[in-house]
Amino acid sequence: MSSLNSVATEVTPGLEPAWRVNLRELRLYLRRNPGLAIGLALIATLLAFVIMGRFVVPWDSAFPMSGPASSPPTAGYPFGTDLRGRDMLAVMVYGTLMTLKIGLLAGIVGVFFGASVAFVAAYHGGWIDVVLRVIVDVLITVPSLLVLVVLASALQKSMTTTIMALTIAVLAWREPARKIRAQVLVMRESPYVSVARLNGASSVRIIFLEMMPNLLPYLCASLVMAIAWAVLASIGLEALGLGSPAEPTLGMTIYWLMTDSAFMLGMWWWILAPIVVLVILFVGLYLVTAGLDELANPRLRARSS
Amino acid sequence: MKGLQLRGLTVNYHIDDGLVRAVDATSFDVAPGERLGLVGESGSGKTTTALALIQLLRPPGRVDGGAALVDGIDLLQLSPAQMRERRLRTVSYIPQGAMNSLNPVLRIGRQVENALIDHDAGGDAPSRRAIVIDALKGVDLDPSVAQRYPHELSGGMKQRVCIAMGMLLKPSLIVADEPTSALDVVTQRHVMETLGRRQSELGAALILIGHDMGLMAQFVHRIAVMYAGRLVEIGSTREVLTAPRHPYTRALVASVPKFSDRGELGGIPGVTPSLRRLPSGCAFHPRCTMAVDRCRLERPALDGAPGLHQAACHLAAKINLAPASVAPQGDRRSSLVEFRQ
Amino acid sequence: MTVPLLELDQVEKRYGPVTALKALSLTFGEGKAPIVAVAGESGSGKTTLASLLLGFTEPTLGEVRYRGQALRKMRGTVRRDYRRDVQAVFQDPFAVYNPFYKVDRALSEPLKLFGISKSRQQARDMMWQACEQVGLHPEDTLGRFPHQLSGGQRQRLMIARALLLKPKLLVADEPVSMIDASLRALVLGSLRQLNRDLQIPIVYITHDLATAYHIADAIIVLYRGEVVEAGSAETVISSPQHPYTQLLVGSIPWPDLDRPWGAGQPILKDQTSGMPSSGCLFAGRCGQAMPACAQHPPMVRPRADTAARCFLHRSAPAFAAAELSQFLSLA
Numbered sequence: 014m015s016s017l018n019s020v021a022t023e024v025t026p027g028l029e030p031a032w033r034v035n036l037r038e039l040r041l042y043l044r045r046n047p048g049l050a051i052g053l054a055l056i057a058t059l060l061a062f063v064i065m066g067r068f069v070v071p072w073d074s075a076f077p078m079s080g081p082a083s084s085p086p087t088a089g090y091p092f093g094t095d096l097r098g099r100d101m102l103a104v105m106v107y108g109t110l111m112t113l114k115i116g117l118l119a120g121i122v123g124v125f126f127g128a129s130v131a132f133v134a135a136y137h138g139g140w141i142d143v144v145l146r147v148i149v150d151v152l153i154t155v156p157s158l159l160v161l162v163v164l165a166s167a168l169q170k171s172m173t174t175t176i177m178a179l180t181i182a183v184l185a186w187r188e189p190a191r192k193i194r195a196q197v198l199v200m201r202e203s204p205y206v207s208v209a210r211l212n213g214a215s216s217v218r219i220i221f222l223e224m225m226p227n228l229l230p231y232l233c234a235s236l237v238m239a240i241a242w243a244v245l246a247s248i249g250l251e252a253l254g255l256g257s258p259a260e261p262t263l264g265m266t267i268y269w270l271m272t273d274s275a276f277m278l279g280m281w282w283w284i285l286a287p288i289v290v291l292v293i294l295f296v297g298l299y300l301v302t303a304g305l306d307e308l309a310n311p312r313l314r315a316r317s318s
Numbered sequence: 319m320k321g322l323q324l325r326g327l328t329v330n331y332h333i334d335d336g337l338v339r340a341v342d343a344t345s346f347d348v349a350p351g352e353r354l355g356l357v358g359e360s361g362s363g364k365t366t367t368a369l370a371l372i373q374l375l376r377p378p379g380r381v382d383g384g385a386a387l388v389d390g391i392d393l394l395q396l397s398p399a400q401m402r403e404r405r406l407r408t409v410s411y412i413p414q415g416a417m418n419s420l421n422p423v424l425r426i427g428r429q430v431e432n433a434l435i436d437h438d439a440g441g442d443a444p445s446r447r448a449i450v451i452d453a454l455k456g457v458d459l460d461p462s463v464a465q466r467y468p469h470e471l472s473g474g475m476k477q478r479v480c481i482a483m484g485m486l487l488k489p490s491l492i493v494a495d496e497p498t499s500a501l502d503v504v505t506q507r508h509v510m511e512t513l514g515r516r517q518s519e520l521g522a523a524l525i526l527i528g529h530d531m532g533l534m535a536q537f538v539h540r541i542a543v544m545y546a547g548r549l550v551e552i553g554s555t556r557e558v559l560t561a562p563r564h565p566y567t568r569a570l571v572a573s574v575p576k577f578s579d580r581g582e583l584g585g586i587p588g589v590t591p592s593l594r595r596l597p598s599g600c601a602f603h604p605r606c607t608m609a610v611d612r613c614r615l616e617r618p619a620l621d622g623a624p625g626l627h628q629a630a631c632h633l634a635a636k637i638n639l640a641p642a643s644v645a646p647q648g649d650r651r652s653s654l655v656e657f658r659q
Numbered sequence: 660m661t662v663p664l665l666e667l668d669q670v671e672k673r674y675g676p677v678t679a680l681k682a683l684s685l686t687f688g689e690g691k692a693p694i695v696a697v698a699g700e701s702g703s704g705k706t707t708l709a710s711l712l713l714g715f716t717e718p719t720l721g722e723v724r725y726r727g728q729a730l731r732k733m734r735g736t737v738r739r740d741y742r743r744d745v746q747a748v749f750q751d752p753f754a755v756y757n758p759f760y761k762v763d764r765a766l767s768e769p770l771k772l773f774g775i776s777k778s779r780q781q782a783r784d785m786m787w788q789a790c791e792q793v794g795l796h797p798e799d800t801l802g803r804f805p806h807q808l809s810g811g812q813r814q815r816l817m818i819a820r821a822l823l824l825k826p827k828l829l830v831a832d833e834p835v836s837m838i839d840a841s842l843r844a845l846v847l848g849s850l851r852q853l854n855r856d857l858q859i860p861i862v863y864i865t866h867d868l869a870t871a872y873h874i875a876d877a878i879i880v881l882y883r884g885e886v887v888e889a890g891s892a893e894t895v896i897s898s899p900q901h902p903y904t905q906l907l908v909g910s911i912p913w914p915d916l917d918r919p920w921g922a923g924q925p926i927l928k929d930q931t932s933g934m935p936s937s938g939c940l941f942a943g944r945c946g947q948a949m950p951a952c953a954q955h956p957p958m959v960r961p962r963a964d965t966a967a968r969c970f971l972h973r974s975a976p977a978f979a980a981a982e983l984s985q986f987l988s989l990a
Contacts, residue, residue, distance in 0.1 A: 209743065
């Protein structure tokens with residue numbers, strides 16, 4: 014059926030500006046793929062919460078002794094406070110922000126490195142490709158949590174959110190490398206790449222000026238997925254207590270509410286707030302990743318249409 | 319009524335700045351067993367016409383008028399569910415590159431069988447399998463092909479599988495959209511001969527969409543020429559090729575390489591107009607060597623009557639038609655027409 | 660003896676067990692500018708030949724030489740010269756343009772990279788002129804994105820690109836097969852203009868013998884990696900000597916009701932496997948196969964201007980493969 018779609022637009026070349034066609038295609042796609050739409054909506058809601066929350070609560074309130082300890086939700090503290098007097102609203106706002114920052118940093122570094130490896134391997138082929146591919150394939154089979162736990166433990170003394178992000182980046186680059194390599198392998202055979210070679214263009218020029226611009230949408234999708242993975246990985250590590258002890262990220266909040274016996278003390282507000290935020294985050298990230306994966310993988314897309 | 323009666327088909331693209339007419343009040347008939355060639359360049363409306371007929375037009379395209387009668391039923395009035403049922407049974411569409419849409423992970427026999435199952439046809443499993451074997455034999459394929467995967471077949475063989483699938487439920491109308499575009503000449507001939515033979519066996523009407531006048535000459539009985547969404551000439555193959563009455567057709571025929579005049583390559587000056595900004599009056603007038611004022615002001619309608627050699631040109635009436643008997647090949651003057659004012 | 664521009668010396672290309680192109684020797688001399696058609700179906704080896712000529716792939720056996728130097732070892736300035744001297748026009752007029760950029764870039768890039776133009780303005784002027792030379796309106800063509808031009812315009816722009824580079828050899832790989840039949844004449848006319856005005860030899864790869872008949876001087880017919888017929892394009896297509904060429908020519912859809920395709924042709928059948936590959940490769944599909952065809956037929960010369968590889972002409976004088984290039988006036 015997708016061939017018919019292309020026939021319809023081929024028949025009316027240049028009738029509508031390209032961006033308008035893409036926008037309409039996007040809208041139609043979102044309608045057919047509600048998962049992606051819902052996921053995007055959830056993440057957008059969370060982002061709105063974080064952005065507006067910064068005007069409502071100050072940064073310091075997310076730290077201990079900002080208010081009365083163990084207080085249930087009141088007018089002054091709508092989400093209550095935890096055992097050490099952190100304003101839970103502030104913790105949610107700034108914690109989410111910190112967690113997202115970790116994800117962003119890890120994702121960007123991961124995709125940057127992964128894409129570089131992918132381009133070099135795919136474009137040059139030969140033994141470089143074989144070596145890099147073996148490395149990536151082996152690393153992919155390695156259970157990430159194990160490696161990350163070991164790494165994070167080793168770096169425990171100097172742990173900060175930045176170090177956490179870089180730790181995760183160590184493994185975040187694997188999947189983008191594999192996926193982008195596949196795309197580059199296909200692109201390498203494009204006639205316009207052949208023409209570029211006829212122009213006498215160097216490999217570097219071809220990679221950055223010919224192939225990269227056409228990969229931008231795919232790179233963006235990879236980036237979002239890498240960020241999602243990194244966010245979840247960081248929460249997992251921090252919930253085990255391996256995060257930065259001073260910074261109230263979402264994961265550390267989970268860790269603290271467990272070690273400070275929130276359950277036993279019956280402080281439901283302390284438990285509820287992070288759980289809700291986490292659920293929205295997890296579900297949203299999952300739906301977005303699944304939706305983007307289908308977008309990027311045409312075979313999955315064909316089945317749904 | 320058998321065959322296809324197309325009346326006044328109009329297709330518009332409803333885009334934000336208004337309406338763009340992709341097909342403009344086009345009418346033609348195709349009798350059972352007859353082959354009509356729908357010829358035009360990209361953007362002429364020929365594929366849009368086919369897609370509209372079988373309700374496969376995508377938004378913002380929409381059928382805004384006309385009737386397409388096959389077996390007495392107007393295809394354009396059917397609901398999507400009814401149309402889905404009719405597809406393959408009443409009308410069958412073989413798209414360009416159909417061979418590429420075969421499922422690479424299913425065996426051929428299975429895919430053909432699936433076409434039967436999807437349309438609740440063929441009876442039980444053994445009867446279905448017998449139909450599949452017959453269908454493959456009908457397109458000159460060895461029954462062992464049923465056990466193979468698409469990648470094991472050549473392009474021509476795959477296309478014949480698609481033809482077999484298209485003919486499974488004995489449709490009354492077959493629409494083939496450039497079915498041989500990616501194939502070499504020998505395979506093309508094989509595929510077209512197979513298509514023609516199966517069509518004759520079924521007694522179905524067939525529309526062949528394309529841009530290759532040579533292919534049309536070898537295959538179809540009648541030719542309809544489209545330009546900028548309008549039908550500009552229609553007649554028998556011999557009439558249209560040897561004595562074209564519309565200047566566009568004449569230029570089209572002249573631009574196809576022939577055996578007789580080696581080294582002579584014609585072309586059509588100018589560019590196909592954008593459907594958004596069609597020239598006033600006759601859409602071809604800016605590129606026409608014979609245009610007069612009237613051509614710019616008034617849009618010509620098809621002259622004559624359905625069944626005759628018609629052309630939509632103000633000057634066609636004044637043109638002396640070449641005699642029906644064809645002059646010897648070497649004499650090119652026989653295809654030129656006298657212009658009498 | 661002068662060094663030929665480009666030479667294929669007993670070149671053979673294999674992909675695993677499949678031989679895409681069998682031992683072929685072809686020489687392109689400087690100063691000769693014929694249009695040579697290379698005809699064949701998919702799997703004939705014509706695409707492989709193009710890849711070898713353009714240096715996109717290396718031969719399994721034999722050597723491709725540019726001005727006497729082997730391509731696979733060439734680096735630096737010589738490689739640069741080779742790149743400039745051997746250019747191509749490809750089949751898909753849409754895919755040859757990077758959709759991210761305007762079409763101008765297809766012309767400005769090589770001008771810049773080969774140092775042909777010294778300034779932006781000069782590049783602009785040269786591009787403008789090249790467009791006009793191929794019959795395009797520069798103001799309607801330059802500055803647009805690929806999807807805004809028709810197939811014919813895009814392909815002619817690619818020819819304009821070749822005009823700018825003034826190569827010494829142009830490989831045209833099925834340049835009109837994806838263009839509407841009515842627009843083909845314009846593109847072919849531009850190619851012919853390139854050949855006549857700039858004396859650039861063209862290797863015209865096609866499966867469409869009708870166009871080859873019109874613009875080619877010489878023709879090589881390939882079947883499953885092997886040359887089965889070669890000679891003057893006009894005579895070979897008018898009166899083919901090899902059964903495969905006869906099949907090809909007989910299947911041409913001429914727009915002429917008095918020239919039906921398939922006239923006098925055997926019934927078509929699919930390629931049957933299980934034929935001895937030591938014999939004639941076409942025997943399985945040939946309507947005139949004989950017991951002798953179990954042997955591999957040598958090239959012979961049934962006519963002064965035609966060479967064919969078929970036992971039907973076994974009494975004709977022998978033809979050495981090495982003579983091929985001279986025979987076709989390539990060198």
